[in-house]
Structures are given as structure tokens and as C-alpha cells.
Amino acid sequence: MSALYARLLGRMPIGWLQLVHNKGRFAAALAGVAFANILVFVQLGVLGALTTSTVQPYSIFKGDIMISSADSNTLSDGGNVARHYLLRALSVPGVTGGTPVFIGKVDWQVNERRSTVLQALALPTDAVEFITPHLRSQFLRLALPDTALIDRGTRGGTPELFDAISPTTPVIYEFNNRRVTFIGTMQIGAAFSSDGNVLMSDQSFLDFFANRSSTAPNRLLLSVADGASAARTVNLLRQILPVDTLHIRSLADTMAADTRYQTTERPVGVIFGLGTFVGILVGLVIVYQVLSTDVADHLKEYATFKAMGYGQPFFLGIIFEEALILAVLGFIPGALVSTGIYQLLVAKSGLAINMTVARAIVVFLGTLAACSISGAVATRRLAHADPADLF
Amino acid sequence: MSSSSPIIVKGLNHWFGRDEARKQVIFDVSLEIARGSLTVMMGPSGSGKTTVLTLMGCLRDVQEGSVRLLAQELFGANESRMVALRRRIGVIFQAHNLHESLSAIQNVRMGLEVHGRGNIVQQDQAAAHMLKLMGLGERINYLPSKLSGGQKQRVAVARALVHNPEIIFADEPTAALDKESGVTVVKMLKKLGQNRGTTTVMITHDNRILELADRIITLEEGAIVKDEMV
């Protein structure tokens, strides 16, 4: 194995030999790199879940433009939007249709031990074209009063519980002390701010939320004509609607703004973003420490090599070889342990935390970069290896 | 002697320290060393022997005067010329300076890899051969930590000789060697001089080695006080 590697390298694998010569330090270095990797993976996993869980509820909508109140940052916050703006919006060329969207929080007692908070999403049943196609037939059944589709991703729910629910075998629970009948399920997923989602008609919604009025929904969702530009239509809408009290954006822009807010302005996003940075820093410091100690311990030998006619590229080669080995061999256990931690987190939180190939590649490249930077800094000490000092 | 001599030193002066502490240690040293000869430098401790050797061996920058090594001027030489010249010489230090994580044969091969000549198998053969000559044929795969002081020094000698250098500089190499192998090594160097024209400059006080020298240069307080052919 060593011989094959030497052949690949075209020279003696001094970096490798040096690393394995001091087994304790090598193991500590690998553990350090793996640890830094785990830190970064977990942070990125949570950040990823934050992003995913933020945009997941939007997946039930089929529309082009969303109007929300100017003080809203996410789907679940902000004031109401007067329904009469919908009539004005429909007069804008290119707008082909629109619907109010009602959003609120309901408590759901899954069983004696588990109580959850669900995000309730509601549209009029005649606005079925604003529901994502695969939910449309189920959505039409919600015209029955006080019925709902429950999110299979809801925390605390079990597959058996959800499998039992169907139009022919509805299951009855309570929302806000009022009977609700689950007549079907959908897949959205839990988030940081809610345990799951529930979809219903606007009529049912108003039954559960006695203090809400049909004239003041939370959002307006519009569709534009095929071939019409959402951006141009947004501009037209901004000319006739009050832009100081309303956000008028394409649905994609709304989702992007929501994600940006969650990941950069809310504590969860900031803490985990910072954590990623700390993880990278830990990795940098550990690898630098190992490589620079290694250089310091071998200054006399390096000076001897210099006296024999080895130039700076040779020494850089050794240090980068070591950096590369630490990066690769540290990444493997780091990624494996992180995958395990992800599974644990999924089981505990119901959040969508997955080891994706893209993330693994990003973290690996980041590890390579961090190790190379550490190596480059560590080689500065090599300048002190002066052959004349050997005598 | 001629201008083709491998080492020609003229008016060499050298200082250590800066400003107030600046002190001259080498005073107007000039010498010319013939190809294939074995020259011994002697003199009391602190007389400047090592300093002159390192200046001739491309291990220190020449401050004043001229050192022509293998027909190349070292005064004002850039790093790449120094690196190129270092590859054509062999240096044996007082300390062995073997790399702890490399076996004896790997350490010796380092003397060959720097030239990039031959493949790994050929380099291994040459290194093993050199170690056998040094009486270490049985120990080529030992790490330095498993070798005695004298054995390590012999590995260092093998490393300095394996690439057939044109000049060998040695600073009290026999200090770490037992008497017997010290003489053996110097006899080998002398034979290399006769067969291949390898030039050797060695600092030593060992009387038995003085007997083998072609020329003995004595330094005192940074200047040559005696220079005799034997």
C-alpha cells in the first residue's frame, strides 16, 4: 500500500511515513479533523433542515404571486391582508385568478401524552387550481365542514395512525375544543415553529378561529396568464396597491425571502451559521497545530535535506501531502459519524436532516481547503531550517 | 594547480553578529584544492574550520571574497545556483541528522531522489549497495532508533556518498564513529578520490586519519597558519 502510494507520488511518501511514525499524534489529528467535520456537518444539517422546513409548506400552493402584509417575514407571521385588494389585483392585465389564504396555529392532542402545534392552511374549495395538483382531489373533499388533511410528517404521529385515516375511515379529533375530522393525509413535514401542518377549507378555518373574519385573510395568492411575466405583473400590481403596507412578490421571491430571514435573522439560523464557522476554525487550528509541530520537530532533518539540494517545493510537497492525508482520512469517519447523528436527529426532531452528496462534497472540499491553508501557514516555519545552523 | 580545481577560495572574510556584536571570524583565507585529493583541516576549537567548510559547501552565503566551487562563483549566487551545486556535493555532519521515520535505506535513497535519476528499484539497489559497503547490509530496513550511534553515522555517510558527489565535505565525521569504522570510512573516501577523482575536505583531529591525508591545512583565529602537503 505504501509502495503503491510512493509510486503515485513519484517520490518517497515522507509525509505519510512521518504521520504514521508518531501514531498517537496521527490519531489525535484524525480525531480532530473528524470532530471538526462532525461540527460542520451537524450545523449544516440543521441549517439545511431550517431551509427545507421553511419552504415545505409552500409546496401545497400552486400560484405565481403572493401578497402579504409588509410586516410579515415568514408564512406564519405578520398582519392580515384586506380581501378587497384581491378585486383590484384581478383588474391588472395578466392576472388570471386569485384566492385568499388563511393561516393560523391549532393545538392537536395526538394522544394522551403528546400535544402538538399545527400550522393550519386554508383556501376556499372553489380555489382548487391554487392547490398543488396531487392534492386537488383530496382538497375538494374538504368542502365538508370541519374536515382536514393532516400532515404525515407531524411530530409524534406514527405511520399506523396516519395509515388509518382515509375518506372512508375518517378519524375524529379536536382542534381548539372543536371536533375536526381527518379525511386524508398529505406529506409536508415538521418545522422549527410548528410540529406539522393541516389543510382545510376557508369555511372550516373560520369555524375553528372564531375571531377571524373572511374579509381579512393572511395572504393573497395570484396566478398569471401563461406566458405573462410574473415580474412584470408584480410591477403592475405595485403601481395600484399600497406598497408601504403590502409585500407584493412572486411566490419564488417570497420563499427566498422567508428562507433568508430564517437563516440570517432568526437566532436559530444565526447560531447554527456561527457554529459552522466555529467548526471550520477548530479544524484549521487542529491541523495547523499538528503540521507546525511536525515541522518544528524535524527542523534539523529538513535543514539536512536542504543541504543535500532539496528546494522549497519539496518541503511544501511534504506538508501538503500530510494536509491531504489528514483531510481525507479525517473526513471519512467524520462523514460516517455525522450520518449517524443525522439519523438520530431525524428520529428525535422529525426535521428533514439528510446527508446529501452535495453537502458531503462541499464539506470535503472545505476540509481540503482548510487543511491546505493550515499546511501553507505551517510551512512558513520551514524558512528557519537553515543548513548552516546544523553545525 | 589550475583553474579547473574544484575549489578555489580567494580573500575570504566572514563576520558573525550584527552592529555592536559584529565580529570577524575569518580573515583573508585563500586556498585551492586539487581534484581527487584528501585535504584535512585542523586547528583549535573556534578557529573557524566549520565556518570555512560551510562557506565552501554552499551552506552559508559568502559575505566577502570569492569561493569558486566546481567552476561556479558562490559570492552573490542565487538560491537556484546554490541548490544545483548542493546536489553535486556530499556533506557529512557531526550529527547524523537521519530522518526518524525513514528506514536506513530510505534515508540513503533521499540522497538519490533529489536528482530524480533512475527508478525506485534502481535507487534501492544503489542505496542497499552503499549500506553494504558501510557494513550495514543486514540492517538496511532498520529505523534510526534501532541503530547504534556509530551505525547511524555510517548511514549518514552512505547518504552523502550514494549519489557519487564530486566533492565531499565532512565536519568531524569520525567523532561519532568508533576508531575502526572511522578509518574504514576515510580509506573509502581516499579510494574514491583515486578511482573517481572525488575531492574530500575533512575537519578532524584523528591522528590515524592525518596519516591518510594528502594535505593538511591548519587554521588559527580565522586564518591559515600552516598548509603542508604530505
Ligand SMILES: Nc1ncnc2c1ncn2[C@@H]1O[C@H](COP(=O)(O)OP(=O)(O)O)[C@@H](O)[C@H]1O
Ligand atoms: N552562528 C554563529 N554565530 C556567531 N558566531 C559564530 C557562529 N558560528 C561560529 N561562530 C564563531 O565563529 C568562530 C569560528 O567558529 P567555527 O567555525 O565553528 O570554529 P571551529 O569549527 O574551528 O571550532 C568562533 O569564534 C565561533 O564562536
Ligand SMILES: [Mg+2]
Ligand atoms: Mg567546528
